[in-house]
Amino acid sequence: MNIYRGLKGISILIVLTLAAKSVLAQAESASTSESNETIRSENGVHRWKNSTGLTNFNIEVRGKIEVTDDDKDIKSLSNDGYLQITKTVFGSKRAVIIESLGGGKIKKEYYEGRTKMDWEPHGKNWLSEILPEIVRSTTLAAEGRVNRIFAKEGTSGVLAELAKLEGDYTRAHYAKLLLEKNIPSTEIANVITKVADAIGSDYYLSTVFQNNVTKMLSTPEAADAFFQGTKKINSAYYKSVVLKEALKKFPASPSQVKVILQSAATIDSEYYLSVVLTTLLEQNDVKEESLNELIIVSKNIPSDYYRTQVLSKALEKQGISKTVLKSMVDALADVNSDYYKTSVFNSMAEHSAMDPDVQLQVINLIESSVSSDYYASSSLKDILEHQKLSDESFKQLVSVGGDLGSANYAREVLGKAAKKELTKNQLIEILKASGNIDSDYYLSEVLLDLANQVRSSDSSVKDAYRQAAKRINSETYYGRAVKAID
Numbered sequence: 330m331n332i333y334r335g336l337k338g339i340s341i342l343i344v345l346t347l348a349a350k351s352v353l354a355q356a357e358s359a360s361t362s363e364s365n366e367t368i369r370s371e372n373g374v375h376r377w378k379n380s381t382g383l384t385n386f387n388i389e390v391r392g393k394i395e396v397t398d399d400d401k402d403i404k405s406l407s408n409d410g411y412l413q414i415t416k417t418v419f420g421s422k423r424a425v426i427i428e429s430l431g432g433g434k435i436k437k438e439y440y441e442g443r444t445k446m447d448w449e450p451h452g453k454n455w456l457s458e459i460l461p462e463i464v465r466s467t468t469l470a471a472e473g474r475v476n477r478i479f480a481k482e483g484t485s486g487v488l489a490e491l492a493k494l495e496g497d498y499t500r501a502h503y504a505k506l507l508l509e510k511n512i513p514s515t516e517i518a519n520v521i522t523k524v525a526d527a528i529g530s531d532y533y534l535s536t537v538f539q540n541n542v543t544k545m546l547s548t549p550e551a552a553d554a555f556f557q558g559t560k561k562i563n564s565a566y567y568k569s570v571v572l573k574e575a576l577k578k579f580p581a582s583p584s585q586v587k588v589i590l591q592s593a594a595t596i597d598s599e600y601y602l603s604v605v606l607t608t609l610l611e612q613n614d615v616k617e618e619s620l621n622e623l624i625i626v627s628k629n630i631p632s633d634y635y636r637t638q639v640l641s642k643a644l645e646k647q648g649i650s651k652t653v654l655k656s657m658v659d660a661l662a663d664v665n666s667d668y669y670k671t672s673v674f675n676s677m678a679e680h681s682a683m684d685p686d687v688q689l690q691v692i693n694l695i696e697s698s699v700s701s702d703y704y705a706s707s708s709l710k711d712i713l714e715h716q717k718l719s720d721e722s723f724k725q726l727v728s729v730g731g732d733l734g735s736a737n738y739a740r741e742v743l744g745k746a747a748k749k750e751l752t753k754n755q756l757i758e759i760l761k762a763s764g765n766i767d768s769d770y771y772l773s774e775v776l777l778d779l780a781n782q783v784r785s786s787d788s789s790v791k792d793a794y795r796q797a798a799k800r801i802n803s804e805t806y807y808g809r810a811v812k813a814i815d
């Protein structure tokens with residue numbers, strides 16, 4: 330009967346793996362829900378403890394221990410070495426105590442209850458029965474075992490052994506020891522893949538990845554395997570920590586960025602997803618393809634604040650293409666906050682060259698989704714100030730500006746447009762848009778802003794001006810407006 334299935338790292342219970350061929354095994358299996366397993370290291374002493382209420386298994390280790398090649402006996406102890414293995418079932422206790430006497434000599438003792446028994450055959454047999462499972466369920470003698478297997482069978486041998494280990498704690502420790510070896514560069518990618526497949530714990534897998542970033546990104550193939558491996562990490566926190574650490578140390582190729590973003594897209598925390606995307610944006614040379622994919626992934630961030638933080642960071646890149654800008658506007662479409670949405674529009678206007686299609690896309694989104702006249706007018710004015718608008722974009726912008734519910738803000742937008750050197754058609758478009766301002770004062774102010782350019786234009790522009798002035802009910806404001814072009 331396998332009596333040491335209990336020590337499976339930190340999460341697998343003893344009796345789940347015992348062969349249920351006896352009443353004792355069945356009793357232990359019934360108690361699995363009450364099992365408690367702990368691993369502790371303090372002052373150079375390592376302790377493993379597993380308890381089900383019916384069964385207690387304890388191991389205490391100090392110093393360096395090596396086991397025989399068949400894993401059934403203790404081969405050597407360092408001068409300060411000590412090993413105690415104790416198992417208690419239904420009050421029946423057995424124990425092995427092995428300690429160094431110095432100079433390569435060791436003392437082995439075996440107890441049943443409080444009675445010391447002969448080492449041979451009783452102690453030797455019991456140790457040979459339980460030790461193979463112990464070394465595969467704990468980190469006992471792990472360094473020596475990895476050294477021995479690696480020397481005989483290389484990387485593949487250690488990976489094969491890794492698959493036989495019990496528990497993520499143990500697997501992670503063996504993975505750490507393997508990655509400390511001089512692994513051929515052509516084999517690193519396979520090591521990463523096998524380790525990611527073997528370790529189910531987000532904590533232990535992320536720890537192995539984070540602590541071995543340099544080796545794991547040493548070749549393009551290894552880097553691809555690394556970023557693919559991060560997909561196995563479900564925790565938003567641990568995944569973001571690993572990706573952030575990797576991106577800080579090494580520039581990612583477009584193909585690797587694609588994998589990173591695929592991995593990042595599964596992060597269910599808006600904060601940690603924004604952390605990964607922002608870290609990627611801090612790289613100096615982010616290709617257009619990568620930047621566009623990053624913007625698309627940012628739509629997975631539900632928070633207006635975190636999403637617009639990422640988009641604003643992206644706008645710091647030089648020479649952003651039309652494709653990326655269009656994706657950015659798409660990513661802003663369902664941002665609810667007028668403040669955060671227009672803050673990005675303002676940055677786009679100030680720091681990028683928007684082509685006519687993007688200009689119209691932004692202006693139309695302002696019209697359809699920004700409810701605050703203040704924020705809408707702010708973005709429209711920024712676009713007027715910093716962008717070279719096409720005739721169609723200009724027409725749409727002044728139309729949207731003139732339709733603002735606040736006469737004051739509508740006047741600010743149209744007044745801003747009036748300060749530009751305008752063509753005949755642009756003058757007529759502003760005059761048409763001004764007709765929607767429902768305040769005599771603010772309408773007259775827009776007309777006065779346009780008066781100088783209207784005077785030097787042709788009769789069609791002057792007719793449009795007078796037509797707009799007719800909407801003023803106040804004789805004072807009307808007279809002032811008409812007199813300005815006579």
